[in-house]
Amino acid sequence: MVKVIDAHCDLLDKMALHPEMDFRQDSVYADVSYPRLQRAGMVLQCFAVYLSDRQRITFERLLEGFDLFHQKIAVHNNVQFVRTKQDLESAAAMGRLGAMLTLEGADGLEGSMVYLRTAFYLGVRMMGLTWNQSNWAADGVMEPRKGGLTVKGKQLVRECNKLGLILDVSHLGEKGFWELIELSTKPLAASHSNAQSVCSHPRNLTDDQIKALIVQGGIAGLTFVPWFVKTSEPGVKDILTHIDHICGLGGVRHVGFGSDFDGIDYHIPGLEHPAHYERLANELHKRYTAEEAEGFLSGNWHRFFMENLPDDDGD
DSSP: OOOEEEOOBOHHHHHHHOTTOOTTSOOTTOSOOHHHHHHHTEEEEEEEEOOSOTTOOOHHHHHHHHHHHIIIIITSTTEEEOOSHHHHHHHHHHTOEEEEEEEEOSGGGTTOHHHHHHHHHTTEEEEESOSSSOOSSBOBTTOTTOOOBOHHHHHHHHHHHHHTOEEEOTTBOHHHHHHHHHHOSSOOEETTOOBTTTSOOTTSBOHHHHHHHHHTTOEEEEOOOHHHHOSSSOOHHHHHHHHHHHHHTTOTTSEEEOOOBTSOSSOOTTOSSGGGHHHHHHHHHHHSOHHHHHIIIIIHHHHHHHHHSOOTTOO
């Protein structure tokens, strides 16, 4: 059976908008559900807390997002809340869906390292510094001034490294990316970004950025956002073009997937929800060795998380 790890979805934002949604059932409002993840062979799904109302971003609202994850997703018996390496291993051993809590943008931490540590204690294990615009920590990729990390942003990076909270460069401006590469003592992830040389979108990574991630042991999760895959009429096979390119840069062990399901308004035909991962897996097995295909689908993310998540004892 196919095993999949997906580093990014926005189901929590959909659930906040539609409180009646039940994770245990398919919904007309959402791409992601437990039945669809089960059919996909999902061993770990990352659930991002993202506040779509960008005008009111406070720590209180982040807490509501964390609480929603715990009350609607992590609470189920067939779901393993993943905070440590041992949790990830336990999920696989017990045949449960691993669920990791992530944060898309540090805005709601309000510049407070106390709030950052509290988010970590509540289970956040991967965090992007920004969304597309600027915040107190850094400039996002669409911010016109194209600045880097702030003084407090650099403090945030050091504290994340100390805690063992993985830093995510998706949405981060390029200047901030290079400052983060220089400052971070831990490998970085791009949870949902593609190759800019294949599809020229600012949210995609340049070849130099991809190579830098590879050198420091990081990983890129390819996303299914249609306009990040191909400028017009993308298909499932077009995702493989990004894989080919990253592999050509030496990244065969540094690429996985971060679908961005529930964060997009329309989909690549044939890849409308997680249960369709099987179609992507079939195309991967046609082009690559079994070891490579399994690495892209889950093995590379599994290795990255086993190397970078904290241990149960906090080391």
